[in-house]
Amino acid sequence: MTSSLHYQRHDALLVVDMQRDFCEGGALAINGGSALVPGINAEIATALNAGASVVASRDWHPVDHISFTHRGGPWPVHCVQDTPGAAFHPDLTLPDEVIRVSKATAFNADAYSAFDGTGLGDYLREKGIKRVVVCGLALDVCVHATVLEACREGFTTLLLATLSAAVDPDAIERCCNEMQDAGAGVRA
Ligand code: VGL
Ligand code: ZN
Numbered sequence: 001m002t003s004s005l006h007y008q009r010h011d012a013l014l015v016v017d018m019q020r021d022f023c024e025g026g027a028l029a030i031n032g033g034s035a036l037v038p039g040i041n042a043e044i045a046t047a048l049n050a051g052a053s054v055v056a057s058r059d060w061h062p063v064d065h066i067s068f069t070h071r072g073g074p075w076p077v078h079c080v081q082d083t084p085g086a087a088f089h090p091d092l093t094l095p096d097e098v099i100r101v102s103k104a105t106a107f108n109a110d111a112y113s114a115f116d117g118t119g120l121g122d123y124l125r126e127k128g129i130k131r132v133v134v135c136g137l138a139l140d141v142c143v144h145a146t147v148l149e150a151c152r153e154g155f156t157t158l159l160l161a162t163l164s165a166a167v168d169p170d171a172i173e174r175c176c177n178e179m180q181d182a183g184a185g186v187r188a
Pocket of ligand 1: 017028059067075137138139141142143
């Protein structure tokens with residue numbers, strides 16, 4: 001599998017939340033999650049070969065996180081720190097130079113965007129990154145929030161829609177429209 005996107009040094013590929021709990025068999029499984037892995041691996045290899053940065057975010061909740069249903073939140077227990085479900089997908093190829101970012105680590109706050117509370121925007125700017133290319137899970141939740149915040153942070157932003165899958169497939173069209181309205185490119 002090959003990537004057709006052309007990467008440069010001022011680009012960052014941002015792989016969002018490719019974790020076991022968001023893939024088939026996981027606690028908050030998204031249909032089509034595991035099937036993204038070969039394409040995302042190819043994208044990671046292409047980006048690194050071109051000298052671009054690659055960032056992998058992970059949802060990394062403490063026990064009894066505010067987003068869990070037993071605390072009145074919208075989601076089943078998922079991605080609890082240091083549990084097997086919070087691990088990156090076992091077939092995801094993440095070389096050492098891939099930058100890991102953990103998010104939503106506070107008990108009483110959720111954070112869908114990989115920029116939210118992580119310092120990622122400043123970090124990427126300090127590295128001279130101008131463009132952020134986003135893929136991963138879930139298109140209608142954390143990918144959506146990450147793309148919108150990347151636009152607000154002033155990055156040229158591109159969503160790789162074919163390397164993403166949604167919790168609710170009916171929300172894809174609305175989410176893609178919102179991302180485009182915010183200035184992001186959406187690559188089918
Ligand atoms: C996510 C639901 C809850 C995501 C995170 O990564 O898209 N979705 N927490
Ligand atoms: Zn979560």
